[in-house]
Amino acid sequence: MMQQNNTPVVGRFAPTPSGRLHLGNLMCAMLSWLSAKAAGGRVVLRIEDLDAARCPFMGENTKYLLDDLAWMGLEFDGEVLWQSKRTEIYDTYLEILNKKGLIYPCYCSRAELHAATAPHRNDGVPKYDRKCLYRLQNGDPPPVGRRPASRVLVPDETVDFVDGLQGEYAENLERDCSDFVVRRSDGVYAYQLAVVVDDGLSGVNEIVRGNDLLDSTPRQIYLQRLFGFATPRYYHIPLLTDAHGRRLSKREGDGCMERVRQVYPDPAPVIGALAAALGLIPSPESMALKDLIPLFDWQKLPRDAVLLPEGF
Numbered sequence: 001m002m003q004q005n006n007t008p009v010v011g012r013f014a015p016t017p018s019g020r021l022h023l024g025n026l027m028c029a030m031l032s033w034l035s036a037k038a039a040g041g042r043v044v045l046r047i048e049d050l051d052a053a054r055c056p057f058m059g060e061n062t063k064y065l066l067d068d069l070a071w072m073g074l075e076f077d078g079e080v081l082w083q084s085k086r087t088e089i090y091d092t093y094l095e096i097l098n099k100k101g102l103i104y105p106c107y108c109s110r111a112e113l114h115a116a117t118a119p120h121r122n123d124g125v126p127k128y129d130r131k132c133l134y135r136l137q138n139g140d141p142p143p144v145g146r147r148p149a150s151r152v153l154v155p156d157e158t159v160d161f162v163d164g165l166q167g168e169y170a171e172n173l174e175r176d177c178s179d180f181v182v183r184r185s186d187g188v189y190a191y192q193l194a195v196v197v198d199d200g201l202s203g204v205n206e207i208v209r210g211n212d213l214l215d216s217t218p219r220q221i222y223l224q225r226l227f228g229f230a231t232p233r234y235y236h237i238p239l240l241t242d243a244h245g246r247r248l249s250k251r252e253g254d255g256c257m258e259r260v261r262q263v264y265p266d267p268a269p270v271i272g273a274l275a276a277a278l279g280l281i282p283s284p285e286s287m288a289l290k291d292l293i294p295l296f297d298w299q300k301l302p303r304d305a306v307l308l309p310e311g312f
């Protein structure tokens with residue numbers, strides 16, 4: 001199967017190695033891989049190690065990550081892409097935004113941005129009040145001794161798209177999100193910019209990732225349009241939750257790969273348990289990833305939570 005315009009599917013898995021993977025991350029990797037492979041496509045692996053303080057290059061978590069993916073039988077196509085090696089590329093794209101007059105320096109501190117008096121979005125996340133934009137427009141001097149972050153200006157425009165699993169999703173960029181950071185004050189590029197540049201330059205046309213990133217997508221589509229990249233097809237997958245409905249985190253606990261691999265040295269029962277939890281097979285049985293390719297179908301997948309299989 002091809003994408004609508006007859007281009008072969010190029011999927012990707014893009015983990016941030018800030019901790020040991022858990023089964024939810026592996027489920028995401030597995031679905032990205034299966035979706036592309038079932039369509040006869042390719043899948044690339046990108047390590048999102050932008051923040052060297054949290055994710056040192058080839059640090060312990062990254063080594064475990066590569067080993068966990070290989071253990072599961074997840075083979076990726078082409079070279080692994082490392083975001084930590086791509087700063088100059090991101091510089092070029094920041095400059096594109098700058099030339100369009102869309103970038104301004106923001107000196108606001110974390111405390112100011114998170115203050116109770118700051119405007120908040122419906123979901124409680126603080127929304128930028130454009131203090132530094134107005135300061136600039138008024139010609140007022142910036143605060144001394146602070147390095148600025150770079151924010152991109154957003155228009156009063158609604159971006160909508162149809163997610164392959166979650167259906168229609170829309171956000172007004174100005175009202176629901178406001179100007180967002182594309183480079184932090186310490187010079188580290190923000191996820192929103194890097195992800196768009198990397199997916200665009202890698203020719204990724206299918207993005208499978210956790211539902212927690214659904215509300216980042218309108219911002220990313222906005223950047224794609226500014227950079228002239230086509231918008232990929234999105235599938236925002238439900239998060240894997242424990243029996244109490246809590247999402248798994250990368251800290252050690254339920255579903256942590258260290259524990260999973262101690263209990264299950266062989267990946268076949270783990271793959272089968274995930275496949276059953278996702279509705280791809282009727283009940284858990286040991287199987288290899290490639291045996292799931294012909295059984296893969298987005299129609300079978302739940303939209304809401306996927307419960308951590310018993311025994312994990």
Ligand code: GLU
Nearest residue numbers: 014015016048195209213
């Ligand atoms: N690096 C992100 C994470 O590990 C995922 C980014 C994406 O899939 O767009 O949560």
